[in-house]
Amino acid sequence: MDDTEQRILDAALRVFASEGFTGATTRRIAEEANVAEVTLFRKFKSKKNLLKEVLINNQTVFxxxxxxxxxxxxxxxxxxxxxxxxxxxxxxxxxxxxxxxxxxxxxxxxxxxxxxxxxxxxxxxxxxxxxxxxxxxxxxxxxxxxxxxxxxxxxxxxxxxxxxxxxxxxxxxxxxxxxxxxxxxxxxxxxxxxxxxxxxxxxx
Amino acid sequence: MDDTEQRILDAALRVFASEGFTGATTRRIAEEANVAEVTLFRKFKSKKNLLKEVLINNQTVFxxxxxxxxxxxxxxxxxxxxxxxxxxxxxxxxxxxxxxxxxxxxxxxxxxxxxxxxxxxxxxxxxxxxxxxxxxxxxxxxxxxxxxxxxxxxxxxxxxxxxxxxxxxxxxxxxxxxxxxxxxxxxxxxxxxxxxxxxxxxxx
DNA sequence: CATGTAAGTAAGTAATTACTTACTTACATT
DNA sequence: AATGTAAGTAAGTAATTACTTACTTACATG
Known part of the structure; x- marks a missing residue:
């Protein structure tokens, strides 16, 4: 739907995949998505919640x-x-x-x-x-x-x-x-x- | 060989296994091994090196x-x-x-x-x-x-x-x-x- | 033009974490 | 009794990190 949100979700998928959940930093995800880190938190309250949203976002694709x-x-x-x-x-x-x-x-x-x-x-x-x-x-x-x-x-x-x-x-x-x-x-x-x-x- | 070292290695195995490498903290490993954190660093220079030693230690057992x-x-x-x-x-x-x-x-x-x-x-x-x-x-x-x-x-x-x-x-x-x-x-x-x-x- | 919205910038907080330093205690060996 | 060794205690450092706050900019819509 939202372009920015989708970019964050895609970036999160990539970074979670390559660094693991604990190893992935919100900074790195934001960089990868070309957004400010604060935008990430505005859209997806927390890192945990971001993971959840990535999961939902990719359910059908999987x-x-x-x-x-x-x-x-x-x-x-x-x-x-x-x-x-x-x-x-x-x-x-x-x-x-x-x-x-x-x-x-x-x-x-x-x-x-x-x-x-x-x-x-x-x-x-x-x-x-x-x-x-x-x-x-x-x-x-x-x-x-x-x-x-x-x-x-x-x-x-x-x-x-x-x-x-x-x-x-x-x-x-x-x-x-x-x-x-x-x-x-x-x-x-x-x-x-x-x-x-x-x-x-x-x-x- | 060394009882303390072995206890640290065993604890490290457990904690690495349950928390992952990034998620495992040296403090937690030390606690689990009943040693002071500093002892861990004295015996095994770094966390990375500890992982390496755990690997060596368990090679045959695996x-x-x-x-x-x-x-x-x-x-x-x-x-x-x-x-x-x-x-x-x-x-x-x-x-x-x-x-x-x-x-x-x-x-x-x-x-x-x-x-x-x-x-x-x-x-x-x-x-x-x-x-x-x-x-x-x-x-x-x-x-x-x-x-x-x-x-x-x-x-x-x-x-x-x-x-x-x-x-x-x-x-x-x-x-x-x-x-x-x-x-x-x-x-x-x-x-x-x-x-x-x-x-x-x-x-x- | 005025207002709302989505985004950025900048600075900071509080916690955590790997790792260090300096000193002490307990014990074993000579 | 003197010395060495293995361990602990305590305090701290520098970096990182999730997350926040306050303010600004750009743009679109009524």
């Missing part, structure tokens, strides 16, 4: 996974493995491409730290995570119904899937690409395991 | 996964799924039981945050993660050789396995047990997916 799924819901003739492979690569691509997304991921990560101490934060974080896991669960339920997926707990499958992407994107953020090799190949291997499992199947 | 594997290396007649199930539950148990471990996990988690800004920290963290992933990879390589596991990239398998436990233990730490249900059941379901995959297998 649920980016949801969009990606809409691509798939209707096509019933593609096999599941291919579909997941495409999905995985899209997620990875979305993570890699947008610099803004990197900030958002780091912000989310900061929320984990902060959430341990502040219940409001952990609540917001929880609902965000549910937002990612829920559509994935529903997608898996659909696949089970369509007979493409064996009967497993869809939520567990979703958590397993999300675990991998959250964890590896975290590692990439901290260590750069040195920790593993090529992004897409790594994902291929994960999808292979996720779909087919690691067990050797006896051939009859 | 590689707890390694111990768990020694249980398995020799038994060749147990099937892989059962073995992994037991391993998974042991990891979960180790995470749940020891309060000290909770602090260590949170400390590790703090390192992720801090590692983005301090290369020495991310280095230490990296070598710790390798310590967990490496024995697991080797274990998988052995299973492949023994014909119990199909040929996949063992490192990818290890990362997938570790992802799940890191991510879920993180969630449990932040949200308590409310986020998912019973620990052991959840792990059963993960192992089921990890070993057999989610795809429906055509029956001939």
């Amino acid at each position: 649920s980016s996974l949801e969009d990606l799924f809409q691509l798939f819901q209707n096509e019933k003739d593609v096999d599941l493995e291919t579909e997941l492979r495409i999905l995985g690569k899209n997620i990875a691509k979305a993570m890699r491409d947008k610099k803004k997304d990197s900030k958002r991921r780091m912000f989310m990560f900061m929320l984990f730290e902060e959430g341990r101490r502040r219940p409001e934060v952990s609540e917001a974080l929880s609902s965000f995570l549910q937002m990612n896991i829920k559509p994935l669960s529903e997608y898996f339920d659909l696949q089970i119904k369509n007979g493409k997926m064996r009967t497993t707990n869809s939520r567990s499958a979703a958590i397993t899937f999300v675990s991998y992407f959250v964890y590896t994107s975290l590692l990439r953020e901290v260590f750069g690409d040195s920790f593993f090799g090529e992004h897409d190949e790594e994902i291929e291997r994960f999808i292979d395991i996720f779909t087919k499992g690691i067990l050797k199947v006896e051939e009859n | 590689s707890s996964l390694e111990d768990l594997f020694q249980l398995f290396q020799n038994e060749k007649d147990v099937d892989l799924e059962t073995e992994l199930r037991i391993l998974g539950k042991n990891i979960a148990k180790a995470m749940r039981d020891k309060k000290k471990d909770s602090k260590r996990r949170m400390f590790m988690f703090m390192l992720f945050e801090e590692g983005r800004r301090r290369p020495e920290v991310s280095e230490a963290l990296s070598s710790f993660l390798q310590m967990n992933i490496k024995p697991l990879s080797e274990y998988f390589d052995l299973q492949i050789k023994n014909g119990k596991m199909r040929t996949t990239n063992s490192r990818s398998a290890a990362i997938t396995f570790v992802s799940y436990f890191v991510y879920t233990s993180l969630l449990r730490e932040v949200f308590g047990d409310s986020f998912f249900g019973e620990h052991d059941e959840e792990i059963e379901r993960f192992i089921d997916i990890f070993t057999k995959g989610i795809l429906k297998v055509e029956e001939n």
Whole structure:
């Protein structure tokens, strides 16, 4: 809505993401937003409240996974493995491409730290995570119904899937690409395991 | 070695874990260790240096996964799924039981945050993660050789396995047990997916 | 032109915090 | 008994930080 407010919110997201909540200073946020520090306090009473507003401001944006799924819901003739492979690569691509997304991921990560101490934060974080896991669960339920997926707990499958992407994107953020090799190949291997499992199947 | 030093190191681990590096104060650490603040500075020049020493002090302790594997290396007649199930539950148990471990996990988690800004920290963290992933990879390589596991990239398998436990233990730490249900059941379901995959297998 | 609004400038306050200095106490070793 | 060592006490410094107050400037609207 308000240009100044939005600039402060954006700057806060960036600074919180890179410095953590405790490490972020209101001065630095104000600088980054090109406003006087006092303006920040006029608009958002306190630093704590600013964090809360950043959370509210980004709630819809955070649920980016949801969009990606809409691509798939209707096509019933593609096999599941291919579909997941495409999905995985899209997620990875979305993570890699947008610099803004990197900030958002780091912000989310900061929320984990902060959430341990502040219940409001952990609540917001929880609902965000549910937002990612829920559509994935529903997608898996659909696949089970369509007979493409064996009967497993869809939520567990979703958590397993999300675990991998959250964890590896975290590692990439901290260590750069040195920790593993090529992004897409790594994902291929994960999808292979996720779909087919690691067990050797006896051939009859 | 030195009782006082060790008490400070232990206290630092706890406080860093619960407050983060920036949030932790030297006063609080000193209190927690029952020493005068000045003693802390005499022993460990600076707060930064204290973090470094905590890292060094806990390097061996962190590689707890390694111990768990020694249980398995020799038994060749147990099937892989059962073995992994037991391993998974042991990891979960180790995470749940020891309060000290909770602090260590949170400390590790703090390192992720801090590692983005301090290369020495991310280095230490990296070598710790390798310590967990490496024995697991080797274990998988052995299973492949023994014909119990199909040929996949063992490192990818290890990362997938570790992802799940890191991510879920993180969630449990932040949200308590409310986020998912019973620990052991959840792990059963993960192992089921990890070993057999989610795809429906055509029956001939 | 008058008034209200959104923003800035400048200065400051009170608390916190990493870290220091100077001196003291308690204890162990020679 | 003398000396060294590890620890404490007390006080303080310089910087930072969240947040406030008082006043000013620029602009838009009636």
